[in-house]
Amino acid sequence: MYKQECYKIFTRKSLYFTFLLFIFFMFITGGSHSIHQTNAYQSLYDEWRGPLTSTEIDMANERLLKIEEQIDREMAEADGFEGVFPQRIEDQAAHSIYTSVVQAGENIEWFEGRKEALHNKTFDPTTTADQAEDAQMEFELLQQLNEPIGFYQTTTWRSTVDFINTFGFIFLTVLIILGLAPVFADEHSQKIASLIASTKYGKNKIASAKILASFTYIGALFFSLHLVNVVIEVIKFGRFADGTVPLQNLYLFIQSPFSLTIGQYYALALGIQLLGALVIGLLVLFLSIVTRHAMLTFFISGAIIGTPVLFRQLGFDQELIQYITQFSYAELIRVKGLIDQFIVLRLFGQPILYPYLFIAVFLLIASVNVFLIYRQYRNQQIVN
């Protein structure tokens, strides 16, 4: 049964077509950082790579100022000439590196300031007990980070990690909905439901086979998509380097309080995204049973997953909408929002970190969903 259910999903040409379309899109979007691949950049990078001292940051600042003065001179001399300034590759590489080092210095300063503010908040008499407890929790997490910010070349990692919460989640969601919306619904539109439901295993084991086949599809889709992305990132930005440095070196995660390396985060994010993909798959399967219509399932699933994203984009910030957005399928499959900042929520008065509560809630939702799928499928009545 499982094999045949897989066959039904995997022989749908529209899925391959959509997948290839997305890959094409991944290829053509995002430019490569050619300067990072030059010898000039690499030799200077080796010199500056690593945690930064204040002396190094000051030095980088001075050199950056000099290069910017040089840029001004070159532009004045060019007088209307359009081009890249500074003109020499070596100077371009130096400009790129010193800018990054100076930026990293500012980030280090900001990080230390954040820790100090939290420490002060803990002892501030105007702070409530809950706020103090939350601040202490955040402070302790930050204390565990050892020199979290330095200067590293993380372009390939950044782009790869970014893919998870940008195109990756969109492509994955679309292909899951597209692939799974017909799983139960098509049995009705093709008038096979009555044949199936009247068989011995047509009300229970078949549901398990369909769920397993759907999970297989999601797994295959997930690994193919990320594998293709990794290849594309390497082609665009070169080899992966500095995966063992703290996650906070990726600008989007600078506020993250968690002690993870970039590589560890990537593995964790893939795990959570796969979990999210499976949970979304269960939602789609449930809707496929309830609506008995693939197109309707497609749109309802899309609305359930997409609406919180839309709310966020439109800047709705009412408390209820914030909760909806925070605990949405989209947040689960995007992953980033769980890790990129410190959020603590209170459950029965006890502080609990948002990602832990979030994962627990969605594991519960997934379990209920599985139960509902079996119940709905077992009790469905077929009238056509």
Added chain:
Amino acid sequence: MLKLIIENISKTFKDKQAVTGFSAELSEGVYALLGPNGAGKTTLMRMLADILKPTSGRILLDGKDISIMGDHYRDSLGYLPQEFGLYRNFTAVRFLSYFARLKGLDKQEATTRVDEVLKLVNLQQDRKRKLKTYSGGMKRRLGIALALLNDPKILIVDEPTAGLDPQERVRFRNLLSEIAGDRIVLLSTHIVSDIEYIAKEVLLMRQGTLIQRSTSEQLLDSVKDKVWKCTVEQHALPQLQKHYKVGNIQRVETGIEVRIVSDQQPLADAVNVTPTLEDVYLYFFNEEVIDGVQAGML
């Protein structure tokens, strides 16, 4: 001895009563369900196939409620709905093998049984063809093969011969006769000749209720003196059709020969003829049209 008891079952869809208080006791043999469109035959069959739940009443197989038996009941069931689809990209073998597993056959049993049923419905030559290339009749035959796949003790077939050519129909009819010895077969059909020779009993349904249950012979007997044949002029035919249940119409040299089902002699020169099940059908299911019409109006 196998016994299927239908105990006062009803089915309501929103504001429509599809089946009302239907009761019957069935044992081995072929039972034909006869009735006009909308009589509730398909709904009744769906309840028997365990894909619809009765609003009230229950169905018992050998004393056990089928809603409690669940898998065990469906294990002994073969069901062919009136309308059904196929997976267009599957071959016949793949399709039947898939259903064999759904019906609880292990891999080896499935392989053997798939071959057997394909042979039975004369599709072994086309076993590797994709189902999207099958004609309507071939699809119907595959449906029959599907229903027989698990060698069911209870076979429920809704309009099984629709779309089959006469030769295939006879073949299927004979097949049902052969296998009905130790199982319950319930079939509904509009083609009354299908049941004339094979049905142990005929269940007549109208407006969701069982109106009569008899053997074919008893039914034929019940209309014995009510079937007439006469020859009329062409222009008299519309009046005749308006006031009587008119069956076969045939043009002959002297005019138009008509077959009429009526309690009284419709015309002076009408003669009694031997009834067929078609006449029975006409007698029972056109009754309301003729109510209150005086004989001899012509």
